[in-house]
Amino acid sequence: MGRSPLWLRIIVLLYVGVLVGVPLVFVFQQSFAHGASALWTALHDSSMGNAIDLTMRVVLLALPVNTVVGVGAALWIVRHPSWLSRVVDRLIDVPLAISPIIIGLMLELAYAQNGWLGRPLAALGLRIIFSYPGIVLACIFVSLPLVTRQLIPLLREIGSNQELTAASLGAGPVRIFLTITMRSIMWATAYGVTLTLARILGEYGAVLIVSGNITDLTQTLTLNIGANFENYNAYQGFVGAGVLALTSVIILLVLGVARHRERKRHEHLA
């Protein structure tokens, strides 16, 4: 008992190959469909350049915020249980279950210039919706739990004996956090941060509503791909899609390394 029959292996390989492998190869094939010089021109498209620029700036703000919040929230939930942290623990996955379109709508209703928070902010001269802060907010929302849910089971499992030992030997809290806590959750954090990056880079529905999709101003790379495709400029769209597909393959490799390292650390301890 145990090994699967050959027919099952063939079916699974065909299924995953047709469903996932073929589309992946097809994206790259479409990007190269008109030759190298056309690809070179398309890569230097100014609107796509601006979209990549904006996407990078969004990542640079949203990713660190969600990393710090994610690690902090996991430590808080595991190490300092209270009724409040238990409520947060229960609700942690909620942002993942809400449609991105609904997330975008929620943010627009709250932060538009006539919304609850939008009105006082507009009085201060801050524009959230149809602008950079709104896009960052949407990306933070959609990827909020990804770091925390990697860390909670791990922190529960490793317990706090090592930290107690270090504290008894006179190590300060900062030193304990950096040399012990962070060391043992490093690869799990890397895994969560990479998932967060993938989610931010790929966000479409929420950003579509919140950004207003203004070319060269509030258009992220995913929106740029969609817009090119809808405007009968499919090739340009596929070049952008190829860039993102290449990025996601790299992300998969990083995820594989992080998972491998985490498993090794686990075996080492056991």
Place this chain on the structure above:
Amino acid sequence: MTAHSFPPTDGPLQPPRKGWLLWPFHTLSRRMGQGVAVTFYSLVVLIPLAALFSNAFNDGWGFFWKAATAKEALSAYKLTIICSLIAAGVNAVMGLGTGWVLARDSFKGKAILNALIDLPFALPTVVAGVTFYTLYGPKSPVHLTLTGTWTGITVAIVFVTLPFTVRSVQPVIETMTFNAEAAAATLGASPWRVFRTITLPTLLPAIVTGAGLAFARAMGEYGSVVFISNNLPFRTEVASSYIYSLAAAGDPVGAAATAVTMLLVALAVLVAVSVASRRLVKGH
């Protein structure tokens, strides 16, 4: 082990205070951390959620009900729920098979198969959307046109939700011992009967959890579906696309009412799944 038993009390070391562990949440910084966390969570999640509900009921119950049960809304719910159910079912069966092969077999290229499973999580939905539209569109290179059909929508959803069941089933299969199966086989049970009566019940909680998560995700899918669906109102318009069209047409109350309805359905599914999988674990 509790903090009191460590370190040994006969040594020169002082027992550590538990507060050290709570960094950065001890004493003053703990209070501050909690305050920052609550403010952050409120600004990002809670206030927007409240704004959604407030807008949905802005013009009273009558308007909410009218918007939530508009004809176009009802056909969008129906399409979304049916396609999501089919996709979750396909993924339950194929996810079980894929998880089994990944957990029990070793062959050349298994690492690639394992990595491909996670691709739908890493690949932006809009990339999947334009790819499926071109691959199975009017100018399909494989001569298979699925645009504007429920089949096309379901294929896109199956792709996006592929990892859920595989990743919930695979670790359970990896740690399974097959003693009961072996015993049943020696007593003359056929492989199919062993699978149906022993293996499947063990795996059922994991399958239900994975399929439930896939269903919840499928209900809200937009980027991967919107291109291949052609977005025909009453026929191939999924719920999130309908909500978007309302919001874009300047009807925030209608959009919010429909969104609240979809949220409640998704929430109900998540609760049902967690209750069901807990019952299945207990019953086993």
